[in-house]
Amino acid sequence: MKTIDLHGKKHNEAIELVEDELLLASTKGDFNYKIITGQSKAMRNKIIEVCERWGFGYVIPGNNQGEINIQWNKL
8 A cells, every 4th residue: 555645735736646646546557545634624625525536435544534545446
């Protein structure tokens, strides 16, 4: 599982980074990412919007609201 830590990134920068990385990874096959958003609900919601826009599955662990696990399986 690859990790992207968004601490210290502005929202627009974080969205672009995550979107670019996930789209590139999706062209290569299956992937799993851990996105560390920190406790910012706004940041978490923006990353969720990216996942929903492109159809990437995601889970927010119940024990860590500052993380989003994203998975995609190429059919």
